[in-house]
Amino acid sequence: xxxxxxxxxxxxxxxxxxxxxxxxxxxxxxxxxxxxxxxxxxxxxxxxxxxxxxxxxxxxxxxxxxxxxxxxxxxxxxxxxxxxxxxxxxxxxxxxxxxxxxxxxxxxxxxxxxxxxxxxxxxxxxxxxxxxxxxxxxxxxxxxxxxxxxxxxxxxxxxxxxxxxxxxxxxxxxxxxxxxxxxxxxxxxxxxxxxxxxxxxxxxxxxxxxxxxxxxxxxxxxxxxxxxxxxxxxxxxxxxxxxxxxxxxxxx
Numbered sequence: 490x491x492x493x494x495x496x497x498x499x500x501x502x503x504x505x506x507x508x509x510x511x512x513x514x515x516x517x518x519x520x521x522x523x524x525x526x527x528x529x530x531x532x533x534x535x536x537x538x539x540x541x542x543x544x545x546x547x548x549x550x551x552x553x554x555x556x557x558x559x560x561x562x563x564x565x566x567x568x569x570x571x572x573x574x575x576x577x578x579x580x581x582x583x584x585x586x587x588x589x590x591x592x593x594x595x596x597x598x599x600x601x602x603x604x605x606x607x608x609x610x611x612x613x614x615x616x617x618x619x620x621x622x623x624x625x626x627x628x629x630x631x632x633x634x635x636x637x638x639x640x641x642x643x644x645x646x647x648x649x650x651x652x653x654x655x656x657x658x659x660x661x662x663x664x665x666x667x668x669x670x671x672x673x674x675x676x677x678x679x680x681x682x683x684x685x686x687x688x689x690x691x692x693x694x695x696x697x698x699x700x701x702x703x704x705x706x707x708x709x710x711x712x713x714x715x716x717x718x719x720x721x722x723x724x725x726x727x728x729x730x731x732x733x734x735x736x737x738x739x740x741x
Contacts, residue, residue, distance in 0.1 A: 522553075524560050524562050526565070526582040532676065552600070577711055596704040602702050603677075607623070607672050618695070626650070629651075629672070636672050671691075676739070
């Protein structure tokens with residue numbers, strides 16, 4: 490049986506080592522990440538039953554759980570969310586990579602690809618295949634959004650007019666003939682037109698004018714280790730299958 494002095498000595502040693510043991514544990518603890526998300530973009534991102542949901546939210550949740558990354562959600566307007574990410578205040582959930590954004594943001598590998606197409610209140614044949622065919626039109630868009638490099642450049646060159654408003658408002662204006670066209674993601678457009686009861690009045694009139702890869706975005710030069718973990722998970726075949734299954738559920 491050990492002596493009292495020996496026990497006291499062991500307790501004292503443990504007490505001295507305790508701060509180093511706790512420090513070792515804290516090194517492996519993962520800090521929670523704030524995810525800046527936007528709404529009014531069903532079925533990709535929208536607010537329902539008191540919480541943020543949608544396809545992109547599902548993919549991010551699936552991926553972060555797979556890498557044991559805790560996170561919180563902050564709902565912001567799209568442009569504000571990007572601005573906050575550029576300042577290092579949260580990471581942006583779903584953005585297209587553009588030359589301008591690459592100056593201030595780093596991006597994950599893409600986890601989804603949107604088909605960006607044009608809608609009209611009159612059927613058109615043949616379908617529009619290039620941005621050049623939009624010259625002179627008044628087109629409904631969403632504030633701060635990119636619709637691919639060719640569309641964005643044509644907009645900057647004043648090849649057509651754009652009207653920034655909510656998607657539902659743009660489709661209502663199009664149905665009334667107050668816009669010539671609306672450009673938007675096909676899956677989201679189909680969802681909203683069905684919800685508004687306008688799918689028999691508004692028609693898809695183009696081939697995809699852009700295929701938009703969707704990324705997570707962080708302040709340039711930050712979260713490098715997090716991006717490595719995210720990208721590794723996004724490349725794994727089993728995780729790709731899980732994402733594709735989630736996407737299929739939203740397409741049905």
